[in-house]
Amino acid sequence: MPATPSASYSLTLRVRLEHKPGMLGEVLTAIGNAGALIGAIDIVEVSQGHFVRDISVDARDQAHWELIIDAVKGVEGAELMDFTDRTLTIHIGGKIAQANKYPLKTRDDLAMAYTPGVARVCSAIKEDEEKAFQYTIKGNYVAVVSDGTAVLGLGDIGPEAALPVMEGKAMLFKEFADVDAFPICLDTRDPDEIVATVKAIAPVFGGINLEDISSPRCFEVEARLKDELDIPVFHDDQHGTAVVVMAALLNALKLTGKRLEALRVGMVGLGAAGIAVTRMLLRGGVGEIIGCDRHGLIHTERDDWAEMHPLKRWYAENTNFSKRSGGPEEVLEGADLFIGLSGARVIRHEALARMTGDAMVFAMANPEPEVMPEEAAPYVRIVATGRSDYPNQINNVLAFPGIFRGALDAGATEITEEMKVAAARAIAEVIPESELSEDYIIPSVFNRDVVDAVASAVADEARRAGVVRNQGPAIDSDARATSRTSPPARPVPAS
């Protein structure tokens, strides 16, 4: 299937056109004939019988660029002056910045924000460390931590090359949930050093979002940090995915009338996300899960048991009790739900016939799913993918911004399993039952109701479970001046 032109491969073409009727139309027609989609058209300069215009075009890939460029060059009266890669251009200088909340223009500003006034704030925090959540950025800042070992589909590309992704993640936190986030890309892949580094920098942060750390190190790193820190630690590749899969599943069950407890699930891809999804399904009561990694269906009598990582052994011991063996398509046999978190086209569409009636397929490999939705459609009732150009996109951005927003709002000390389940339910419930359909089981990433729903569900659950820090008096009353004598007779909080 040829790729659709997309913004990720868009160009800005700077073209100098003779100023005569039909000229622009001719150029745009040539671009269209080359298969590109045209976006914004701006005038850059008008001079002596010429117009200079910037034309934004979406292309399929880099090879496509040359066809588009040749097309423009072939138009008489048009001269291609320059072309720029829009994606690279918006990355120049990075995508995020530091912002001061107010300017420092006078000596008074300095005396309050810095010395000598700041000393009083420092002393207040020294007396009660929890006040750091009130008087510093700690209350709203999350670290996005990666060692660059499992970045997107690119794999182990190192910390510098991972930084654009972590900046992007920080942008998503800010845009969707007003959570301040800072990328921390680590020049080490040793779990001990990762844990030590994150612990060392933790005083500045109210939460830690682990990202794109390869399996199985990610499990150890997360478990140790959760244990040793008193702020939420969340490996998004695991739990963000699990939460959104669960949300999609909850709605899919409403449509198909199936029950979680009776569900038979086949899963291909047992990396960080696959294991986290399995854990959440098992906790949700799913009875039968059969998983497949690159060595085939996993069970306790598989040949490689001796060398198997403890996590895989845990998997084998808790799934596939009938010890079925075989390749990826074997997981489909009698399954109600197929979950793919592996690679492109590992399933032939015909094999979906082995699933039950009203089957559900969540094929989340990116950019190419385990089976293409249009090919799966004849065999199953519901298809979801990780892609934005098909219905039912399972995208972590539905989960992590709201989860951290809720955790920070509540002063949560951790993100519990129940908080994740609350998040999944909240996402699912954003879609009214009356609007649910096979093509609409999960809200759009741009549905702004999602983050509020998730945040308040997560915060409520944290408070219910009591996993929140002992917060002092509310901010307003605490900021009230404490003189050495009695407070004023009738204190009223400033509005």
Added chain:
Amino acid sequence: MPATPSASYSLTLRVRLEHKPGMLGEVLTAIGNAGALIGAIDIVEVSQGHFVRDISVDARDQAHWELIIDAVKGVEGAELMDFTDRTLTIHIGGKIAQANKYPLKTRDDLAMAYTPGVARVCSAIKEDEEKAFQYTIKGNYVAVVSDGTAVLGLGDIGPEAALPVMEGKAMLFKEFADVDAFPICLDTRDPDEIVATVKAIAPVFGGINLEDISSPRCFEVEARLKDELDIPVFHDDQHGTAVVVMAALLNALKLTGKRLEALRVGMVGLGAAGIAVTRMLLRGGVGEIIGCDRHGLIHTERDDWAEMHPLKRWYAENTNFSKRSGGPEEVLEGADLFIGLSGARVIRHEALARMTGDAMVFAMANPEPEVMPEEAAPYVRIVATGRSDYPNQINNVLAFPGIFRGALDAGATEITEEMKVAAARAIAEVIPESELSEDYIIPSVFNRDVVDAVASAVADEARRAGVVRNQGPAIDSDARATSRTSPPARPVPAS
């Protein structure tokens, strides 16, 4: 000396006043009689014969607050509803935030800033790590790193309590030099762990500003990081102070006609700043320096030589060749310049008579100098302090923003001694010789010419010395799309 009312102890008083002529004047008079300075006055609410107003007042200290509050309460027809500490109030939620450089509102935005488009940026950096300086925040982000062991005059207060200061420092970087800065407060004080942590997080940063790390660990930490990282590492407490002291001295020498090489310097306080200043003076050619720490004048035959830290031994070996001994005032004997980086009033003003004619006193202890300027004035020609309420404030903010701005602009891999000297000269030269006077040897911290002068002097020196990274093509041309075929016939950089 009673303290002057200052913004660092300012209150906002919320007062409910009967709506009758003279009421506001009466309240303000009462506040004034209590010794407070009145700032902004705002109307909050008008209702049924009453005005609610917020009145900002500067006080001397916390004890003074109670006098002011009592004064307001004593006015008939006025009711004090609430009062808030303005310094604490502006710290609520922290002083800095993360800002996205553009919004993420559409699928196209996501496709370019995040997946799938970002993958192309990651790949470009993976191929050439230096591109991280172009396409990520690394090119303009500095870490402000502290372990919270030597914060202001507060000492060892720990990482959380140090955070408001480091946020303030980050604000100064942004406000004065448009350098993005992020506070890193470390939950460790072990030099090995500090070095390991900073190295681990270095991929995100273009420079490291060490701050408020106690001596002598700060020297080891800085030396190792400078050695092991390929980005500038700068301990501001040392070098920022040394640069500004040198700048003040260069101008003081112009006034007094003394020469650096012939200068006799007495110094009290041999912490990080004192040692750095001494080093810079020695490199500048100063022949005679006599230093005094808490055990008295330092020399190679002092009783505690056996237990002396190697840095102090270095000091003893390079100063006080006549092996003079005694207490702080002994350094004044025959000295042209006194430098104090120690504590309040360690020098009796009468002792300044032991200095040469046209003597200079830089008494930088904060908030109370080694000797008060008005008391020193009869004995010496020039007095500088660290305070903003006297002339000649020696303040690091004159140095560090411009030094990092210049280093980042040039792509410097380190900050050399020559770059620091260039910065000192640039600060000094901001004041035209015609304007130099005993009360104006150093520019104001709000003189916006300083940062540009320092940045360009530092960048020029970095380029001259060749301590700059191999930068690829200029940003504009590099962002130009690279198709797999030939570039366009006549590439013209986008303006």
